[in-house]
Amino acid sequence: MDDHSRYLYCEILPGETKENASAFMRNAIAASAAQGVKIQRVLTANVSCYRSRALAAVLADAGIEAVAFAVRGSSQSATSKFGYWV
DSSP, X not given: OOTTTOOOOOOOOSOOOHHHHHHHHHHHHHHXXXXXXXXXXXXXXXXXXXXXXXXXXXXXXXXXXXXXXXXXXXXXXXXXXXXXXX
């Protein structure tokens, strides 16, 4: 979800792998650009697939800053564990 335009992109994927995370981000970047939304930063959970070199390369190629946060337990919702915020 973009905090300015309220543009939202989502996909249902089979699991949290670096391949899925990278493919999702490539698709999200392309879909956002098609709508005129430029992604500047991505907030992710601090999970291995989101810290992968593959995802970092996709973000770096697009000039996007990645910001990770630590998931600390049940006080955060399940979607915050598995989601991207753009």
